[in-house]
Amino acid sequence: GAGVSQSPSNKVTEKGKDVELRCDPISGHTALYWYRQSLGQGLEFLIYFQGNSAPDKSGLPSDRFSAERTGGSVSTLTIQRTQQEDSAVYLCASSLGEPGGSKTQYFGPGTRLLVL
Amino acid sequence: LAKTTQPISMDSYEGQEVNITCSHNNIATNDYITWYQQFPSQGPRFIIQGYKTKVTNEVASLFIPADRKSSTLSLPRVSLSDTAVYYCLVGDRGGNTPLVFGKGTRLSVIA
Numbered sequence: 001g002a003g004v005s006q007s008p009s010n011k012v013t014e015k016g017k018d019v020e021l022r023c024d025p026i027s028g029h030t031a032l033y034w035y036r037q038s039l040g041q042g043l044e045f046l047i048y049f050q051g052n053s054a055p056d057k058s059g060l061p062s063d064r065f066s067a068e069r070t071g072g073s074v075s076t077l078t079i080q081r082t083q084q085e086d087s088a089v090y091l092c093a094s095s096l097g098e099p100g101g102s103k104t105q106y107f108g109p110g111t112r113l114l115v116l
Numbered sequence: 117l118a119k120t121t122q123p124i125s126m127d128s129y130e131g132q133e134v135n136i137t138c139s140h141n142n143i144a145t146n147d148y149i150t151w152y153q154q155f156p157s158q159g160p161r162f163i164i165q166g167y168k169t170k171v172t173n174e175v176a177s178l179f180i181p182a183d184r185k186s187s188t189l190s191l192p193r194v195s196l197s198d199t200a201v202y203y204c205l206v207g208d209r210g211g212n213t214p215l216v217f218g219k220g221t222r223l224s225v226i227a
Contacts, residue, residue: 004159033214042203042219043160056214091159103209104150107159 004108021077023092031097125222138204152203
């Protein structure tokens with residue numbers, strides 16, 4: 001079946017502009033995660049959605065970052081007034097999220113964001 | 117969330133067995149240990165998960181001692197294509213707390 005998809009695959013923007021990154025999780029997966037990975041670094045957790053629960057926003061680095069998940073499926077990560085330090089690969093993952101399950105996360109290919 | 121500690125990097129020659137150890141001294145009773153692999157320019161992918169003793173699949177083995185304060189990912193006879201970053205995660209499968217990735221171990225396999 002289809003895996004996690006993300007769009008766009010690459011995004012170049014100018015400092016100060018807003019960007020929207022999209023994630024389509026695997027059908028039926030109730031949990032969805034956003035991560036950020038700078039060049040040569042590990043993954044930085046940003047935000048987590050689980051079903052109808054309030055999202056865990058504890059990883060968002062500033063109020064310029066926000067995310068939505070509509071209808072429990074597609075998610076959009078929005079970065080307002082982008083800064084050069086926002087340049088990174090933004091990865092989305094989904095998992096079944098069922099209680100007691102393995103919570104295996106399936107990752108998309110990522111969106112490479114470059115802020116000039 | 118239990119904190120994990122892994123070596124930053126490791127080197128190995130092709131054909132050797134590679135063992136990557138992860139320390140998780142504060143692991144909780146309900147926590148499982150999961151390893152992911154990340155190739156350059158790709159998202160991480162699940163390798164193996166275990167709770168205690170030994171787990172083996174077609175990719176790797178996971179050894180967990182009785183006190184569960186550490187775990188070792190064992191890759192048999194590595195090849196150049198095993199060059200990747202390997203992440204150790206510890207977390208509760210039952211709750212809503214997401215698993216969080218650390219910095220991982222960068223494995224370089226040399227011909």
